[in-house]
Amino acid sequence: MSMHCGYLFKRSFRRLLSSQNNKGLPRKFPLAGVKNVILVASGKGGVGKSTVATNLAIALSKWCSVGLLDADVFGPSIPLMMNVREVPEINHQKLILPPINYNVKCMSMGLLVDPSSPVVWRGLMVMQAIRKLLRGVLWGPLDLLIVDMPPGTGDTQLSITQEIPVTGVVLVTTPQAVALADCIKGAEMFGKVSLPILGLIENMSFFSCPFCSVKHHLYGSTPLSELVAGTAADVPVLAQLPMEPSVVRDCDKGSPSVIDNPHIGLVFDSVAERLLLHLDLESET
């Protein structure tokens, strides 16, 4: 499948890529103009990574310049959630200009292909696509790039962690045992590549019945900190998000909840404040 934007790598990047192919493991090079990178990951699919990444990006954009990269080439959710539809433009240096909405620069495979067309690629093509989404996009100048990771511990995760320096990882999970198992695997993987886990976000923590207001813990009520104690994911829990139909509706209509929902706004502001402590916003890039 060809990229519709039709841009070229600079000659220096061509040499870089061929040297990487010859030697096996790539050297990490920072993205031009990007000071910090945070990965939002999970291991398990469907726990709310994209929802969290979207709302977190907007919350953090109040304090610094933020970009949001959708690294899920097979199931790109960010265009829908951030209400970004336009096909990106290319500049005179053949770099893709990321569209901006809600004060956040966005890029996704979903902006480069027909929404109904599947991306049917083996791992090598995925690696190349990820490299293009990282280096073929004019991200800088940017204080923080948030990367919405796909589920799993495979090609995309390896490509990104081997390609660019990463400030840290925020892991998203639900209390469900199968989700936790994958979250711990994810934490293990990031530990193996020496990436710090900045915290956990527990999504779908509980559901308050809109009719009788009783709280239901659909996946059990044991605190997440107890469930991950002693594992690779034993890190501070940054937030507990409830299951709220309004959050689902907001995602589906491309209006992230952090904008109009005061409770969700407060939760993500609090997470943003804690993550800001890990960011280096002063140094030149």
Added chain:
Amino acid sequence: KQWYQRRVRAGKGGVGKSTTVAVLAGTLASSGLSVGVLDADLCGPSLSRMIGLKGSIHSCEQGWLPLSASVGKGRISAVSLSFLVENQDEAVIWRGPKKTAMIKQFLSDVCWGALDYLLIDTPPGTSDEHMTIMEAIPNCSVVLVTSPQAVAAADVLRQVTFCKKTNANVLGIIETMSGFVCPNCSDCGLLFGKGGGKRLAEYCNIEFLGYVPIDPNLSRLLDRGELFKNFQSSASIQSYTEITKKLIKP
């Protein structure tokens, strides 16, 4: 191969593919059938936990022997990467070629025996695992799973396109997480909306197999691997039973 091969896929993560495979397998086996279950999600093999099978795979002269258990009048035999790794917390960090090789081994080197159905649980996406299975079993049928959310349906639409382009036989779409009946007041709340899967089926001209509500009891049983000990106790099992009848009709 004599048995019917069904692949459960979604494109979107976390919509209930593994849950669907586990419950479908249990429903089929309960009625006296011999069902094989293959977990092709190598990085996140949830299925073995859900069906409560643990242990190591042994080999015989002809190849690997799946782990199996009696369920009702029938039997379930399962193969998963979790039966091959010692540390269940350890991440499987594999690139495509290694995953392809593993899937091929699961398909060619396992002594399934006589099966009525082989159910294959796939990871989200359309990558190495899916292409390997399609190439190895071109005549397998596909069951698609989605939650009602638009972001999920959008991913599953891509799956539908993929299936149509590869002439895969799509049996239908299941909409999971469709409504939650409050145990306290019995009113039904729509956590993720309702109807997204049905609308997708109508849009793609594919059979809509049915709705499955959110069922905390089922989640608990799957988390503990006790599904088959208390198989009939969950409300959502009835929904899956109706879906199974549609899937096995001649």
